[in-house]
Amino acid sequence: MNNPKPKTIEIVKRGLARRYRAERRFRRMGLGAILLSLAFLGFLFVSIVGNGYTALLQTELQLEIYFAPQIFADTEVGNADYSRLVKEALYALFPQVTGRSERRSLAGLASSGAAFELRRMVLADRSLIGQRQRLWLPADDDVDMLVKGHLERAGGRLSETQLAWIDQLQAQGQVAKHFNRTFFTAGDSREPELAGIWGAVCGSFYTLLVTLALSFPLGVATAVYLEEFAPRNPWTDLIEVNINNLAAVPSIVFGLLGLAVFLGVFGMPRSAPVVGGLVLALMTLPTIIIASRAALQSVPPSIRDAALGVGASKMQMIMHHVLPLALPGILTGTIIGMARALGETAPLLMIGMVAFIVDIPNSFTDPAAVLPVQIYLWADSPERAFVERTSAATLVLLAFLIVMNGLAVVLRRRFERRW
Amino acid sequence: MLKKTLQWTLAATLIWAGAAAPAGADAARDYVSIVGSSTVYPFSTVVAEQFGKSSAFKTPKIESTGTGGGFKLFCSGVGVAHPDVTNASRRVKISEYDNCAANGVSEIVEVKIGYDGIVIANSKKAPLAKLTRKEIFLALAKQVPDPAGAQKVVANPYKTWKEINPILPAEKIEVLGPPPTSGTRDAFVELVMEHGAESYDWIKALKKSDEKQFKAIAQTVREDGAYIEAGENDNLIVQKLEANPKAMGIFGFSFLDQNADKIQGAEVEGVAPAFEAIADGQYPVSRPLYFYVKKAHVGTIPGIREFLKEFASEKAWGPDGYLADKGLIPMPDAERKQMGADVEQLKTLAKDQLK
Numbered sequence: 001m002n003n004p005k006p007k008t009i010e011i012v013k014r015g016l017a018r019r020y021r022a023e024r025r026f027r028r029m030g031l032g033a034i035l036l037s038l039a040f041l042g043f044l045f046v047s048i049v050g051n052g053y054t055a056l057l058q059t060e061l062q063l064e065i066y067f068a069p070q071i072f073a074d075t076e077v078g079n080a081d082y083s084r085l086v087k088e089a090l091y092a093l094f095p096q097v098t099g100r101s102e103r104r105s106l107a108g109l110a111s112s113g114a115a116f117e118l119r120r121m122v123l124a125d126r127s128l129i130g131q132r133q134r135l136w137l138p139a140d141d142d143v144d145m146l147v148k149g150h151l152e153r154a155g156g157r158l159s160e161t162q163l164a165w166i167d168q169l170q171a172q173g174q175v176a177k178h179f180n181r182t183f184f185t186a187g188d189s190r191e192p193e194l195a196g197i198w199g200a201v202c203g204s205f206y207t208l209l210v211t212l213a214l215s216f217p218l219g220v221a222t223a224v225y226l227e228e229f230a231p232r233n234p235w236t237d238l239i240e241v242n243i244n245n246l247a248a249v250p251s252i253v254f255g256l257l258g259l260a261v262f263l264g265v266f267g268m269p270r271s272a273p274v275v276g277g278l279v280l281a282l283m284t285l286p287t288i289i290i291a292s293r294a295a296l297q298s299v300p301p302s303i304r305d306a307a308l309g310v311g312a313s314k315m316q317m318i319m320h321h322v323l324p325l326a327l328p329g330i331l332t333g334t335i336i337g338m339a340r341a342l343g344e345t346a347p348l349l350m351i352g353m354v355a356f357i358v359d360i361p362n363s364f365t366d367p368a369a370v371l372p373v374q375i376y377l378w379a380d381s382p383e384r385a386f387v388e389r390t391s392a393a394t395l396v397l398l399a400f401l402i403v404m405n406g407l408a409v410v411l412r413r414r415f416e417r418r419w
Numbered sequence: 420m421l422k423k424t425l426q427w428t429l430a431a432t433l434i435w436a437g438a439a440a441p442a443g444a445d446a447a448r449d450y451v452s453i454v455g456s457s458t459v460y461p462f463s464t465v466v467a468e469q470f471g472k473s474s475a476f477k478t479p480k481i482e483s484t485g486t487g488g489g490f491k492l493f494c495s496g497v498g499v500a501h502p503d504v505t506n507a508s509r510r511v512k513i514s515e516y517d518n519c520a521a522n523g524v525s526e527i528v529e530v531k532i533g534y535d536g537i538v539i540a541n542s543k544k545a546p547l548a549k550l551t552r553k554e555i556f557l558a559l560a561k562q563v564p565d566p567a568g569a570q571k572v573v574a575n576p577y578k579t580w581k582e583i584n585p586i587l588p589a590e591k592i593e594v595l596g597p598p599p600t601s602g603t604r605d606a607f608v609e610l611v612m613e614h615g616a617e618s619y620d621w622i623k624a625l626k627k628s629d630e631k632q633f634k635a636i637a638q639t640v641r642e643d644g645a646y647i648e649a650g651e652n653d654n655l656i657v658q659k660l661e662a663n664p665k666a667m668g669i670f671g672f673s674f675l676d677q678n679a680d681k682i683q684g685a686e687v688e689g690v691a692p693a694f695e696a697i698a699d700g701q702y703p704v705s706r707p708l709y710f711y712v713k714k715a716h717v718g719t720i721p722g723i724r725e726f727l728k729e730f731a732s733e734k735a736w737g738p739d740g741y742l743a744d745k746g747l748i749p750m751p752d753a754e755r756k757q758m759g760a761d762v763e764q765l766k767t768l769a770k771d772q773l774k
Contacts, residue, residue: 152680358478
């Protein structure tokens with residue numbers, strides 16, 4: 001009889017090629033999925049950066065301003081007609097322009113912010129009155145868009161004469177693009193060349209501070225109680241199910257809650273970061289509780305037993321041993337929760353934080369907007385120059401989110417203990 | 420040690436929370452609070468910013484809640500927790516007026532600020548369209564009069580513009596427009612669709628005899644894909660028109676004005692949507708814009724009277740004013756003067772002035 005039954009090794013060898021093929025296919029599919037995600041991410045970044053990088057520069061006109069004393073003669077320094085100073089400087093550059101509508105057209109090349117810039121300078125230094133100075137002042141947003149190449153020349157936003165004037169100024173070297181400091185230091189504005197994200201950044205800062213201050217202690221304390229002290233009965237199971245559900249509730253529901261309870265019943269000020277912070281804290285709480293519980297569960301029971309064994313009380317065991325060891329996981333969950341709260345707009349809509357607010361907020365009760373809200377409002381504006389500013393603000397928000405998530409990863413790497 | 424630290428942290432947090440988050444009405448609101456229409460929002464915000472910069476008062480805070488939402492907030496009561504002004508892209512309804520009165524908001528000042536044109540535009544790469552309101556109605560209504568001539572309605576059979584009028588191009592009907600939540604849509608339906616429907620006498624007669632049927636014919640927009648709801652973001656519609664020269668879009672005049680290098684507005688009944696044509700009433704698709712002020716808040720909230728003065732000044736709402744630069748069509752001189760005088764005296768709105 002010759003080999004009635006094949007040996008096991010023969011069977012294995014026959015299937016081996018197929019198994020290797022399946023493994024290779026699986027690895028390639030995984031790699032393909034990652035590459036596809038990276039491609040989408042790359043596309044997103046390239047389009048946002050492509051649209052937004054020009055917002056870092058602002059076109060300015062070099063004008064010779066004469067702070068004529070007669071403008072300041074019969075009026076308070078703050079109320080003087082500064083736009084007249086800007087207009088006179090422009091008229092002086094093109095003395096052949098005489099008609100009323102032509103002059104208005106010429107004056108329209110400079111931004112209305114130029115007058116406010118001069119006002120700021122004079123209020124800070126009264127000795128400027130009577131002097132002549134060569135200053136770089138912001139240009140109108142249409143001129144800015146033309147110089148950056150976003151506006152069609154033959155389109156109609158700028159007249160032929162205006163285009164000729166701009167060409168002449170460019171030839172004389174009096175038109176240049178400088179770093180757009182206004183974008184990072186000013187609050188919102190209807191004029192794109194005067195609009196900035198600083199108001200929204202301050203609003204986000206105050207709101208997140210309130211969110212952190214409320215959700216972190218409450219979340220960690222809840223997780224500690226549920227993990228260490230709560231008995232195992234149907235009530236605690238119900239609580240656990242509810243917490244898990246709350247983590248999945250759409251965020252606008254928390255906004256409705258905020259509107260009804262915080263604004264309606266408690267009468268808190270509308271559009272204030274404190275209310276926004278409260279709403280976002282409610283939203284972040286389930287995330288922190290779940291992450292903290294997982295971190296606490298990952299601490300081995302041997303640590304707890306050892307602590308109790310050397311004579312520590314239950315509170316000492318939790319505070320001195322379990323909590324410090326679970327802290328990296330808790331922090332990671334908190335940072336991720338904060339990063340999510342930073343990007344939220346919908347719950348803030350209901351409590352009035354989606355609003356045009358020019359002044360920079362100084363306290364927790366001043367009306368404020370947050371960065372994602374600012375992006376949303378600018379995306380809806382018709383002015384062409386807001387397109388690039390929307391993308392630039394998105395880049396700033398993404399930068400904050402990347403830094404926060406990166407911090408979470410770094411913390412986890414550095415402090416994680418593998419048992 | 421840890422216990423003491425925790426106790427101190429808890430005490431500090433409570434004190435801080437108590438100081439920073441006063442429960443109870445914010446009795447010291449020192450800025451004007453404005454809510455309302457998203458169409459009036461671009462104009463209201465410009466005036467607010469000018470006012471904030473050139474006066475000692477704080478810049479008013481303006482939310483874009485929509486006309487209906489704005490009236491709901493405005494009419495919920497008198498007090499610092501409620502808004503002072505609401506913007507509206509249509510006149511206040513009698514039901515809203517009654518709701519206001521029921522909640523104690525009895526003295527309301529109505530201010531008309533100017534007109535807004537609604538345009539139907541396409542990309543500059545495509546030929547300029549010349550349409551009548553009847554043709555637009557036939558292109559976009561869900562039910563149209565039977566093409567065979569009988570006095571009944573059928574489901575809209577038209578797929579190309581040529582089918583409606585032989586002189587129009589043989590292009591597929593593709594119009595991007597606002598969703599039903601938008602005030603622009605309400606205005607478009609009222610000014611264009613209803614007018615186009617009423618060009619048929621028998622439908623006009625229906626308005627008196629069977630209003631429900633009239634509304635079904637004149638106010639319902641087709642849902643078979645020829646009319647595409649492009650969301651509230653008009654910038655998006657402009658971008659889509661650039662990408663697709665065969666489509667048309669419906670939005671406010673200010674968006675046409677700001678993007679005049681990329682899109683062109685269709686002529687409606689021979690009139691192109693230009694500033695002067697809308698101002699003197701020749702362009703038929705335009706509607707007045709308003710805002711309403713609570714007289715009870717004037718004097719309590721600092722700055723309301725001065726804000727009204729800024730809004731009603733010639734340099735704001737006049738023909739050479741900065742609002743006109745943003746696309747607002749100013750009122751004729753006589754009307755503007757009268758409105759300015761009414762605002763100065765804070766003339767309140769009487770119920771019988773509303774339809």
